Amino acid sequence: MSLEKLKLSKRLTATMTELGYLAPKEIQSRCISRILGGQDVIAIAPEGAGKTTTYVLTTLMKLKFTTDEAPKFLILAPNEERIDEIVEKFYQLSKNRDLRIIGLRASGSMEEEIGELVDGKDIVVATPNRARAIYLKLALNLNRIQTLIIDDAEEIIKQGMQTPVRELAESCGKVQHMIFSTVEHQKLYDMIENFMNEDYAVIEVDELENDTVDTLDLFVYHVPNFTTKINLLNHLLLDKEVFQKVVIFVNTKLTAQKLASHLFSKNKEEIAVLNPLFYDDFGYEDIEDFKDNSLSRVLIIARENTNDIDLSAIPFVFQFELPNEKEQFLNHLLKHEENEETVILTFATDLELPMVKKIEQAVGKRMDILALPEDVSIYNSTTDKKKKVNKEEDQTDISRGGAFHQKKESNAKTFNYGGGEKAKMTMKMKKK
Template sequence: MTFDDFKLNRQLLNAVAEAGYEQPTPIQVQAIPLAMAGHDVLGIAQTGTGKTAAYLLPVLMKTKFAQGQHPRVLILAPTRELVMQIDAAIAELGKYTDIRHLALYGGIGPKTQIEAVQKGVDILVATPGRFMDIYLRGEIGVKQLNTMVMDEADKMMDMGFMPQIRKILEVIPVKRQNMLFSATFPAKVEELSYEFLEFPMRVEVTPQASTADMVTQKLYAVPNFKTKINLLAHLLSDEAASRVIVFARSKETADNIYKFLARKVVADDRIRVLHANKGQNTRINSMEAFKEGNIRVLVTTDVTARGIDVNEVSHVINFDVPLIYEDYVHRIGRTGRANRSGEAVTFMTIAEEYHVAKIEKIIRMPIPRESIPAAVEIPETPFDEQQAYLREIDNQRKKEDPTFKGAFHDKKGVPTKGRPTPPRGKSPQNPKAPSAKFKPGSPRRRKT
């Protein structure tokens, strides 16, 4: 099948050809005809398989040309990076049309975005929070909206956007076409789909939460944080790791990894760190530099797990195992894109084995284990770090079995360090102790 079979107009076909799309992907083959026929569509496919074009081509075909002052299409996405990526895709696919499109996201002041809205727009791509912010200022007219698309709905649920999404659904016209696309489809998103979609046509080209076939997965069992750092440095010493994304669980860990790598492994101008505390201009510049190949290593949190589309990413390294298990699919989906091979490496401590088992259940396959290379130094685990791991394992077992006491539960009269509580006052165990009513040597109080 070719894109000509979709009966797209010549402007779109020319843009598709110039973008390098030769044949439609399975999700595009199934979703585009349904969307162009006006059906509500629920699309589930692996990340990196062309979901964005699967809804943008029908949207652009339906919108056709610039018209009126107010938007006719609203596309919601969870992160600024993904909003910018979708807006860039509209610019690429709609380059031979006069359709006006605009990206709305936080991190910068709304003044410039409001001015752009006032000039007239046909397609809005927005995060839910920024859309409601500008709408409540009375700057966005919604009466002309006839199409709504929700991209990565599962991530929006995890990020707590549900109240804002419900407010948006209350104010936009009821009569509209709806599309929802994602790589994963947990139960809470299924509940949302009942509110959001009307008699949807479900398109599931692969089982939800499947990993891409072009990605080689590896798992290293590591004893501690320092071993993770040493193993990361060893992997980056390989020239085959030409463009790498390192995912960390927290902003603090991401900063620490960046400082270490910039000091000892990667030239300072070839590495960047990206997380929610970075300013919007810094985030945009870092993403652009990474896409252009000016940066070899991008250290980041899950802020970019669904917001970066770079075909040449050679390696994804999960420095920490994600606690939102579906994010594993999105993280490793940053490599192995557009029929290119890639490698996804995960580091796992004893406290993360629990989460890896849950991920393996979701992706319906074991992640192949690898031995730590002999060249990697494995330092001894500090006592405090080992205790933290054991305490976390206790909490995990308590989740599975509420009756489980664990090694760190509080015993009556015994602090967590194991020392018995010293008896206070006169007692059979301490008969010589002074009375607890007053301290020795202190004057007695007279009753007044």
């Protein structure tokens, strides 16, 4: 598909060509006509898929240069670095350094930003918190907003900024909405459901541009919260015939200690921590000692201040938490002669799914999704609090809550592990 098919202005088409864009990316070819037609859009695509360019081009196409003081476009982004990138992209594609655009940054002077807004701006790029703060000072006029754009929605949700997003959206009134995210999950819809127009389109681009890397077998469980992760881990580890030697990665030593205290143990040496935080907790200073001790079955490793770990001869590696940097995960993925039988099982909440996507992009393939076993307790904070207050159930059943996701009929089963080889074969069954 050529750039001309996007039906951009000749000026924008020429600028794109000069910048080396010879053909539109999939997200652009599927979104731009809908956006220019006025439809609300939720666009789900990985990093580097062209999401920013998509809404910058459509904004420039719709922008009518006037001297009106009130802004026409409000773009919400998670942090100052992202704001700078967006503003620069507008300058790059418009080739107009006098473009009436402003980035509202928490570290800047609010008085200066208010002064610039009073002078007149067409496009406002801001974090939700900063935009809300200036709006409450009656300095951000939302009465003329035509389009509200939420960029990196998954990161905005991760930082807990859903409330200011909803308040700003409601204050904008009847406008076009564009939502851009790397992942689609329930928390995203919880944030936007009250202000999206009914005929919105969900456009998902699931492209993997990197060459496939030869990795260990990768599987992922999608779980709602930390407590359910613990319930799932305990459920799996009950099968001692299969999970004879297990390494579990978490992010901090404090989490390692907390997790160790919540895992069942028949003897003191069964659950160990690498370099434990407290002197009276059982653990090892070297993973080789864990491998040599037949009584030790589970080793919990905190990523912080931990050097390279030799995972050879460890059949199962659990990624209980996902790191902030994908490189910390990728260090243990490559397949070689000593670890080729190792299986990696990842537990990911909605907030961790963006990191799952980044890892998949890096290795050029998807993790196989495993359905939660039916008899795993799914913790629901609201439901379980009511149970606790009313004392309707025994305290030992406090972790059983409402279902996280309704299971498809094909997933309504409990995995039955009968041996090491059988377990690995079962683990490799993809979600139907």
